[in-house]
Amino acid sequence: MSDGFSSTATLSSENDLLRAFVDMADTLVDEYDVADMLHRLAKYCVTLLGAPAAGLLLADQRGGLEVIASSDESSRMLELLQLQTEQGPCLDAYRGGEAVVVEDLAAQAARWPRFVPEATRAGYRSVYALPMRLRRQVIGTLNLFGRGQSPLTGAALSVARALADIATIGILQERAIRRGELLTEQLQHALNSRVAIEQAEGVLAHAGKLDMEVAFERLRTYSRGHNQRLSEVAEAVANSQLRPGEVLGESVTD
Numbered sequence: 001m002s003d004g005f006s007s008t009a010t011l012s013s014e015n016d017l018l019r020a021f022v023d024m025a026d027t028l029v030d031e032y033d034v035a036d037m038l039h040r041l042a043k044y045c046v047t048l049l050g051a052p053a054a055g056l057l058l059a060d061q062r063g064g065l066e067v068i069a070s071s072d073e074s075s076r077m078l079e080l081l082q083l084q085t086e087q088g089p090c091l092d093a094y095r096g097g098e099a100v101v102v103e104d105l106a107a108q109a110a111r112w113p114r115f116v117p118e119a120t121r122a123g124y125r126s127v128y129a130l131p132m133r134l135r136r137q138v139i140g141t142l143n144l145f146g147r148g149q150s151p152l153t154g155a156a157l158s159v160a161r162a163l164a165d166i167a168t169i170g171i172l173q174e175r176a177i178r179r180g181e182l183l184t185e186q187l188q189h190a191l192n193s194r195v196a197i198e199q200a201e202g203v204l205a206h207a208g209k210l211d212m213e214v215a216f217e218r219l220r221t222y223s224r225g226h227n228q229r230l231s232e233v234a235e236a237v238a239n240s241q242l243r244p245g246e247v248l249g250e251s252v253t254d
Contacts, residue, residue, distance in 0.1 A: 024044075041069065045142070057079060067080055101128055126149055127146070134165075
Protein backbone atom coordinates (compact mmCIF):
# COMPACT_ATOMS: atom_id res chain seq x y z
CA MET A 1 0.00 0.00 0.00
CA SER A 2 1.30 3.52 -0.80
CA ASP A 3 -1.08 6.11 0.67
CA GLY A 4 1.65 8.10 2.42
CA PHE A 5 2.41 5.59 5.18
CA SER A 6 5.95 4.98 6.33
CA SER A 7 7.49 1.63 5.40
CA THR A 8 7.04 0.37 8.97
CA ALA A 9 3.39 1.39 9.08
CA THR A 10 2.84 -0.16 5.65
CA LEU A 11 4.31 -3.50 6.72
CA SER A 12 2.21 -3.53 9.88
CA SER A 13 -0.92 -2.69 7.90
CA GLU A 14 -0.22 -5.40 5.33
CA ASN A 15 0.28 -7.99 8.08
CA ASP A 16 -3.01 -6.97 9.70
CA LEU A 17 -4.80 -7.15 6.37
CA LEU A 18 -3.36 -10.59 5.68
CA ARG A 19 -4.71 -11.81 9.01
CA ALA A 20 -8.09 -10.27 8.17
CA PHE A 21 -8.28 -12.14 4.85
CA VAL A 22 -7.29 -15.38 6.55
CA ASP A 23 -9.89 -14.77 9.24
CA MET A 24 -12.60 -14.12 6.65
CA ALA A 25 -11.55 -17.19 4.65
CA ASP A 26 -11.78 -19.35 7.77
CA THR A 27 -15.52 -18.74 7.74
CA LEU A 28 -15.84 -20.56 4.43
CA VAL A 29 -15.98 -23.94 6.15
CA ASP A 30 -19.01 -25.99 7.16
CA GLU A 31 -21.24 -24.46 9.83
CA TYR A 32 -19.73 -20.99 9.59
CA ASP A 33 -21.72 -18.18 11.20
CA VAL A 34 -22.91 -15.66 8.58
CA ALA A 35 -23.94 -13.02 11.11
CA ASP A 36 -20.56 -13.12 12.85
CA MET A 37 -18.69 -13.03 9.53
CA LEU A 38 -20.50 -9.88 8.41
CA HIS A 39 -19.89 -8.21 11.76
CA ARG A 40 -16.19 -8.92 11.28
CA LEU A 41 -16.35 -7.36 7.82
CA ALA A 42 -17.90 -4.14 9.17
CA LYS A 43 -15.32 -3.95 11.99
CA TYR A 44 -12.38 -4.56 9.65
CA CYS A 45 -13.48 -1.66 7.44
CA VAL A 46 -13.18 0.58 10.50
CA THR A 47 -10.26 -0.85 12.46
CA LEU A 48 -7.98 -1.81 9.56
CA LEU A 49 -9.02 0.36 6.63
CA GLY A 50 -9.86 3.55 8.47
CA ALA A 51 -13.47 4.11 7.45
CA PRO A 52 -15.25 6.11 10.19
CA ALA A 53 -18.24 3.76 10.06
CA ALA A 54 -19.56 0.80 8.07
CA GLY A 55 -22.78 -1.15 7.73
CA LEU A 56 -24.20 -4.04 5.73
CA LEU A 57 -27.62 -4.63 4.24
CA LEU A 58 -28.63 -8.17 3.27
CA ALA A 59 -31.58 -9.34 1.20
CA ASP A 60 -34.11 -11.66 2.84
CA GLN A 61 -35.91 -14.54 1.13
CA ARG A 62 -38.47 -12.15 -0.40
CA GLY A 63 -35.84 -9.79 -1.80
CA GLY A 64 -36.36 -7.15 0.88
CA LEU A 65 -33.34 -5.62 2.58
CA GLU A 66 -32.51 -5.84 6.29
CA VAL A 67 -29.70 -4.39 8.39
CA ILE A 68 -27.48 -7.35 9.20
CA ALA A 69 -24.34 -5.72 10.64
CA SER A 70 -22.92 -2.32 11.54
CA SER A 71 -19.78 -0.94 13.15
CA ASP A 72 -21.67 1.35 15.52
CA GLU A 73 -25.13 2.55 16.44
CA SER A 74 -25.07 5.69 14.28
CA SER A 75 -24.40 3.76 11.06
CA ARG A 76 -27.06 1.21 12.03
CA MET A 77 -29.64 3.96 12.47
CA LEU A 78 -28.76 5.43 9.07
CA GLU A 79 -29.18 2.04 7.43
CA LEU A 80 -32.57 1.64 9.11
CA LEU A 81 -33.57 5.13 7.98
CA GLN A 82 -32.86 4.24 4.37
CA LEU A 83 -35.04 1.15 4.61
CA GLN A 84 -37.86 3.06 6.30
CA THR A 85 -37.83 5.93 3.81
CA GLU A 86 -36.95 3.73 0.81
CA GLN A 87 -34.24 6.15 -0.27
CA GLY A 88 -30.49 6.47 0.03
CA PRO A 89 -27.20 5.49 -1.63
CA CYS A 90 -27.17 2.00 -0.15
CA LEU A 91 -30.56 1.14 -1.63
CA ASP A 92 -29.53 2.59 -4.99
CA ALA A 93 -26.40 0.41 -5.00
CA TYR A 94 -28.47 -2.69 -4.30
CA ARG A 95 -31.10 -1.89 -6.90
CA GLY A 96 -28.64 -0.94 -9.61
CA GLY A 97 -25.93 -3.48 -8.81
CA GLU A 98 -23.24 -0.80 -9.13
CA ALA A 99 -21.22 1.15 -6.59
CA VAL A 100 -22.70 4.48 -5.55
CA VAL A 101 -20.00 7.01 -4.67
CA VAL A 102 -21.07 10.21 -2.94
CA GLU A 103 -18.18 12.51 -1.99
CA ASP A 104 -20.45 15.42 -1.00
CA LEU A 105 -23.66 14.30 0.68
CA ALA A 106 -24.96 17.84 1.12
CA ALA A 107 -25.06 18.25 -2.65
CA GLN A 108 -27.44 15.27 -2.91
CA ALA A 109 -30.17 16.65 -0.65
CA ALA A 110 -32.67 16.80 -3.53
CA ARG A 111 -31.91 13.20 -4.48
CA TRP A 112 -32.39 11.80 -0.96
CA PRO A 113 -34.28 14.51 0.95
CA ARG A 114 -34.89 12.47 4.10
CA PHE A 115 -31.59 10.60 4.29
CA VAL A 116 -29.11 13.42 3.69
CA PRO A 117 -30.15 15.72 6.58
CA GLU A 118 -29.93 12.87 9.09
CA ALA A 119 -26.58 11.65 7.75
CA THR A 120 -25.04 15.13 7.86
CA ARG A 121 -26.51 15.73 11.30
CA ALA A 122 -24.69 12.57 12.43
CA GLY A 123 -21.44 14.07 11.14
CA TYR A 124 -21.08 12.17 7.87
CA ARG A 125 -20.14 13.95 4.65
CA SER A 126 -19.61 11.10 2.19
CA VAL A 127 -20.73 7.54 1.44
CA TYR A 128 -19.45 4.61 -0.60
CA ALA A 129 -22.11 1.94 -1.14
CA LEU A 130 -20.62 -1.23 -2.61
CA PRO A 131 -22.92 -3.99 -3.90
CA MET A 132 -22.26 -7.50 -2.63
CA ARG A 133 -22.59 -9.30 -5.91
CA LEU A 134 -21.45 -12.34 -7.82
CA ARG A 135 -21.91 -11.89 -11.54
CA ARG A 136 -25.51 -10.67 -11.90
CA GLN A 137 -26.76 -11.63 -8.48
CA VAL A 138 -26.76 -8.91 -5.83
CA ILE A 139 -27.44 -10.09 -2.28
CA GLY A 140 -26.75 -6.91 -0.31
CA THR A 141 -24.46 -3.91 0.10
CA LEU A 142 -21.40 -2.90 2.11
CA ASN A 143 -21.73 0.75 3.05
CA LEU A 144 -18.88 3.01 4.17
CA PHE A 145 -19.61 6.37 5.80
CA GLY A 146 -17.04 9.17 5.85
CA ARG A 147 -16.64 12.41 7.79
CA GLY A 148 -14.60 14.00 5.01
CA GLN A 149 -14.82 13.88 1.23
CA SER A 150 -14.13 10.16 1.13
CA PRO A 151 -14.63 7.25 3.58
CA LEU A 152 -11.74 5.37 1.94
CA THR A 153 -9.30 6.06 -0.84
CA GLY A 154 -7.09 4.12 -3.22
CA ALA A 155 -5.88 0.74 -2.04
CA ALA A 156 -8.08 0.76 1.08
CA LEU A 157 -11.22 0.95 -1.05
CA SER A 158 -9.95 -1.93 -3.20
CA VAL A 159 -9.38 -4.01 -0.06
CA ALA A 160 -12.92 -3.24 1.13
CA ARG A 161 -14.26 -4.50 -2.19
CA ALA A 162 -12.17 -7.67 -1.88
CA LEU A 163 -13.42 -8.36 1.67
CA ALA A 164 -17.00 -7.85 0.48
CA ASP A 165 -16.36 -10.32 -2.37
CA ILE A 166 -15.11 -12.94 0.10
CA ALA A 167 -18.23 -12.49 2.20
CA THR A 168 -20.45 -12.77 -0.86
CA ILE A 169 -18.75 -15.95 -2.04
CA GLY A 170 -19.04 -17.42 1.45
CA ILE A 171 -22.80 -16.86 1.48
CA LEU A 172 -23.33 -18.16 -2.05
CA GLN A 173 -20.87 -21.07 -2.05
CA GLU A 174 -23.40 -23.92 -1.83
CA ARG A 175 -26.08 -22.43 -4.05
CA ALA A 176 -25.21 -24.53 -7.07
CA ILE A 177 -25.37 -27.74 -5.02
CA ARG A 178 -28.78 -27.11 -3.53
CA ARG A 179 -30.21 -24.96 -6.35
CA GLY A 180 -30.63 -21.90 -4.21
CA GLU A 181 -32.47 -23.53 -1.32
CA LEU A 182 -29.50 -23.24 1.03
CA LEU A 183 -28.97 -19.60 0.04
CA THR A 184 -32.51 -18.74 1.11
CA GLU A 185 -32.11 -20.65 4.37
CA GLN A 186 -28.74 -19.07 5.14
CA LEU A 187 -29.90 -15.52 4.46
CA GLN A 188 -33.05 -15.98 6.51
CA HIS A 189 -31.07 -17.61 9.33
CA ALA A 190 -28.65 -14.68 9.32
CA LEU A 191 -31.53 -12.23 9.60
CA ASN A 192 -33.18 -14.27 12.36
CA SER A 193 -29.83 -14.42 14.13
CA ARG A 194 -29.54 -10.64 13.96
CA VAL A 195 -32.89 -10.29 15.75
CA ALA A 196 -31.70 -12.62 18.52
CA ILE A 197 -28.38 -10.75 18.77
CA GLU A 198 -30.16 -7.41 19.17
CA GLN A 199 -32.41 -8.87 21.85
CA ALA A 200 -29.43 -10.32 23.70
CA GLU A 201 -27.57 -7.00 23.44
CA GLY A 202 -30.53 -5.31 25.07
CA VAL A 203 -30.66 -7.85 27.90
CA LEU A 204 -26.93 -7.56 28.59
CA ALA A 205 -26.91 -3.77 28.29
CA HIS A 206 -29.74 -3.52 30.81
CA ALA A 207 -28.28 -6.08 33.21
CA GLY A 208 -24.75 -4.66 33.16
CA LYS A 209 -25.68 -1.01 32.56
CA LEU A 210 -23.57 -1.05 29.39
CA ASP A 211 -23.66 0.62 26.00
CA MET A 212 -25.06 -1.58 23.25
CA GLU A 213 -21.67 -1.84 21.51
CA VAL A 214 -19.98 -2.98 24.71
CA ALA A 215 -22.77 -5.50 25.30
CA PHE A 216 -22.20 -6.95 21.82
CA GLU A 217 -18.47 -7.34 22.40
CA ARG A 218 -19.13 -9.17 25.68
CA LEU A 219 -21.54 -11.47 23.85
CA ARG A 220 -19.01 -12.16 21.11
CA THR A 221 -16.18 -12.73 23.60
CA TYR A 222 -18.29 -15.27 25.49
CA SER A 223 -19.25 -17.15 22.31
CA ARG A 224 -15.64 -17.42 21.19
CA GLY A 225 -14.37 -18.32 24.64
CA HIS A 226 -16.89 -21.15 24.89
CA ASN A 227 -16.50 -22.26 21.25
CA GLN A 228 -20.17 -21.58 20.52
CA ARG A 229 -21.78 -19.78 17.61
CA LEU A 230 -22.66 -16.16 18.25
CA SER A 231 -26.26 -16.70 17.17
CA GLU A 232 -26.70 -19.67 19.54
CA VAL A 233 -25.40 -17.74 22.55
CA ALA A 234 -27.61 -14.78 21.64
CA GLU A 235 -30.70 -16.98 21.42
CA ALA A 236 -29.88 -18.53 24.79
CA VAL A 237 -29.59 -15.09 26.41
CA ALA A 238 -32.72 -13.78 24.69
CA ASN A 239 -34.71 -16.86 25.79
CA SER A 240 -33.40 -16.69 29.39
CA GLN A 241 -31.59 -20.01 28.99
CA LEU A 242 -28.29 -18.27 29.72
CA ARG A 243 -28.02 -15.78 32.59
CA PRO A 244 -26.56 -12.34 31.79
CA GLY A 245 -24.10 -12.69 34.66
CA GLU A 246 -22.54 -15.75 33.04
CA VAL A 247 -21.88 -13.81 29.85
CA LEU A 248 -20.71 -10.63 31.52
CA GLY A 249 -18.57 -12.47 34.04
CA GLU A 250 -19.61 -10.21 36.86
CA SER A 251 -22.34 -9.73 39.41
CA VAL A 252 -25.42 -8.26 37.77
CA THR A 253 -29.10 -8.11 38.45
CA ASP A 254 -30.70 -10.72 36.19
